[in-house]
Amino acid sequence: MLAGGMEQVLNTRHSAIRWDAPVLRIVNSQPVRRTALDGRGMTLVPSLFASHPILIDDRMGWQGLPILVYNITPDAETAASLWQGHEGESALRALLGRTRADVLAALRETRSTGQVADRLRISSPSASKHLTILRRAGFVTTERRQNSAVHSLTPLGEAILG
Template sequence: MQSVQFSMDDLAQLKIMPTVGPVAEAVFAADLLRRAGGGPAFARWRDATSLRLRRTTAVQPAPRTVRPPVAQSAGRAGDGGAWLFDLMEQDAEQGEAATAPDSMITRIRQVGIEPYWPKARAHLQIDREYRCRIMAGGGIERMLSNLHSWVGWRPPTLSIASGRDDVIELRGRGLVIVPSLFIDRPRIFTGQPGEQRAPILVYPTLLDQDAAESLWESAGTEDRALAALVGRTRARVLEALSETCNTSELGRRLGISPAAASQHATVLRGAGLITSRRRYNTMLHSLTPLGSALVTMGSPLPRPLAGHGLSAEQGAAASG
């Protein structure tokens, strides 16, 4: 059992992010594929991804006796899963240009993540908004108490069921909480000893059979429909704004210049799909409820979330 010790400062610094990014998801997916994990909800994904990998001569499917290279480092003594911090920072800085650390993870990202990523990211965003809604209505303690069946909250300690017994002192750094589609159990990443970055708790998002079938079926269809409606690049702009960012960050995520990103943002703002607000000398862009609905169209809510009446429009409103 891992125990995370909170102070009042740590609670004030708690953040919920929508995704670890496609490269980190590819690392989790490689491990899931190796173990044939995920249960029935991932059966269709496992079959499709394994078939695509077999058709690739350069990279063979991950053997079940070997861990993904990046995932191996997560188990090294003292490492604390520092690779996740690096991949998330790279994804935030480079967006789609972010590179995987080895050929196997690259190929799994290409065939097992990217075909599903627009819908997967929308699903993760909905999960994040659900947690934010719980926190807004019932406080941080209620959100932590309902995060996952393997996560327990007894102030000031957050316990995580795992094969390790250690105590993690946050010491005012706070905690970053992130849902993942391909991780199969909650895991906390602390980084290298002595680092001042906030530890990251990654937990499995809710994915029932109906949501899974829709996700695997609809891969690549709704994003093409969105591209036909607003144009390929502007569809990518909307998808990139699942998390609020400024103009320069938006350009990095898309691999375009800040000037081009600003032009696309202006058009989408005029259409009522995004909002922009100035903060100091930067402009922050966010999806409107209509923009969020377009990006998440066709994504069914997992049953536990649907039972709370959270729609795509409500989720966008809660985050705005």
């Protein structure tokens, strides 16, 4: 950032990210996403799991700032170390948190929110919150069946568990 400013930082994160001050565009999304930063600043979120950049500008983000999620690809040594457990804890649990990893594992079979809560012995609101976060991350899909929300893993969610 010191050498090339925000233009270099943003334009070198991913080929689909275009910064032409004061407008940030994500050109791989349909429709093309763009936002005028107008001096507001932005939260940058590197992600191992994002397949493409995601721009969130609902003014409800962290401190009301737009959020840019972009994928990173670590070198082979770093990638291997990410999946090694720490002190007996699985890498997935260390990454997502114990309960969220357990929610993901519970969805190896399609389940309702209540079934996930019962299986993990957590409250339904807690299960719902974890499922919402996992859905936003692209690990879970949800569909309505009569009066229930039924959840299942996406291919990305299956890959993470695999």
